[in-house]
Amino acid sequence: MKTLHLSVFLFISFFSIMTAQAxxxxxxxxxxxxxxxxxxxxLLPVVSGQDSTVIPITVFHGSKKGPVLGITAGVHGLEYAPIMAAQALPKHLDPTQMSGTVLLVHLANVPAFLQRSLxxxxxxxxNLNRVFPGKSDGTLTEKIAFVISTEVIARCDNFIDVHAGDANNDLRPYAGYYNYFDMPEVSEKARQMAVSLGFDFIVQFGNEKSLTEESIYCSREATKRNIPAVxxxxxxxxxxxxxxxxxxQQALLSLMRHLQILEGEPASVRNPVxxxxxxxxxxxxxGFFYSDLTSGDYVKKDMKLGYITDLFGNHLADVICPTDGVILYKTFNPPIKQGDGLFNIGHTN
Incomplete structure (x- = not known):
């Protein structure tokens, strides 16, 4: 009798799945x-004049209805943590158990990745993350941005772009989202997405009345299209x-749970900063840049953050902190040019 009941259960389950997929x-x-x-x-081809590349994309189309989530990694080719997370993510996604669709861009900037280009x-x-929405008749980078904007972002209900500290960058992990006052619904959905990622620090981008300039950045292109983005x-x-x-990897899976693409509860961080x-x-x-500080350190206004010497080692200037806050990322190696960023400090007051 138990065997019969199991057979009936399996048949009903199989029939239900097939009906849902249909x-x-x-x-x-x-x-x-x-x-x-x-x-x-x-492998999505991108051709601009004599130059060409490809964009590797996997589409996971769920067995049940749900939202479309776009994910990009490797917009910068030396940001390896996101790229490796994107490579491992498919092992955790079973389309037969998903509601909705995930468009995973494994590696947006293949030439930069293969040439180890900063x-x-x-x-x-x-810089791919400075040319969105791109141009249909532009250079190769502009064409990559155009293809991602039109073939990926435009198809999405939600979007996430994943970055890391580059080869000269010591970074403290955080999530971020765009907040514009004349886009309250999109901004709030983005905030909820950011919280669901499970990071204890969340950075608000924008915080302005409206987005009037070119998108420039990958995730801001989604925001400009009224797509909640993080x-x-x-x-x-x-x-x-x-x-x-x-x-x-866990943050992306948590976001999918928040969007109900996957079953289960998203991550929960009480009172993120x-x-x-x-x-x-x-x-x-x-010249040469020196600092004993690291990302995540809290700093005070007017404190010394480090110093710069000329090419002979002669002291040129101290680097002074402009505000109270926390170091989100900093240049950690010695070479520095005029105009190069040394620190990015999140305000804590």
Whole structure:
């Protein structure tokens, strides 16, 4: 009798899954029809004049209806923690158990990744996270931004862009979201998404009446399209640390639970620190930069943060803190040019 009951249960479960999948239309992505409960990986070609590259994207189309979430990693090719987290994420996603669709951009900037290029695409020397929404007839970097904007971001109900500290950058992990006063619904949805990521620090970008300028940044392109968008900053110094990779991975899965793409409860952090304003400290000189401070350190206005010497080691200037706050990220190695950023400080008052 128990065997019969089990057989009936399995049959009903299978029938229910097949019925649910039949009610979900295929997801059309760059000409590919992806059936409910399946996934598809594509190499999306990007061509600009004589230059070309690809964007590796996996589409996970759930067996049940739900929102479309876009994820980008590797906008900067030396930010390895997000890239490695994106490589591992598919192991945790089963489309037959998902509600909705996930568009995972494994690596947005393949040329920068393969050439180990700091911040910019070596093909045209442009920073991908400074050219959104891109141009259909632009250089290769501008064309990558255009393709991501039109083929990925425009298809989404929610969006997240994942970054880390680059090869010259010591960074404290945090989540971020855009807050514009004339977009209260989108801003609030983004805030809730940011909280669901499970970080104890959350940075508010914007905090202005409205977004009137070009999007420039990947996640702000989503915001400009009235799509709730968040950022992750996790990882440091352009290195792969298991702790950071796992933290990003768990944050993305938690976000999917918040959006009810996956079953279960999202992460919960009681009273995360909200950073509404940041101040950058830049170098006025070229030479060597020295500082014993690290990301996450709390600092006070007028305290000495470090100093700069010329190419002979002669002292040029002390670096003085402009505000009370916490160091979100800083340059940690010696080479420095005039205008280079030294510190980014989140205000704590």
């Amino acid at each position: 009610n979900v239309k295929p997801f059309l992505f760059v000409g590919e029809k992806i059936k409910a409960g399946t996934k598809k990986s594509v 911040m910019v695409n070596p093909v045209d020397g442009k 950022d992750i900053e996790c990882g440091r110094m352009g290195i792969v640390e298991e702790k950071s990779v796992l933290q990003i 909200m950073i509404a304003k940041r101040t950058s400290v830049s170098s006025k000189y070229e």
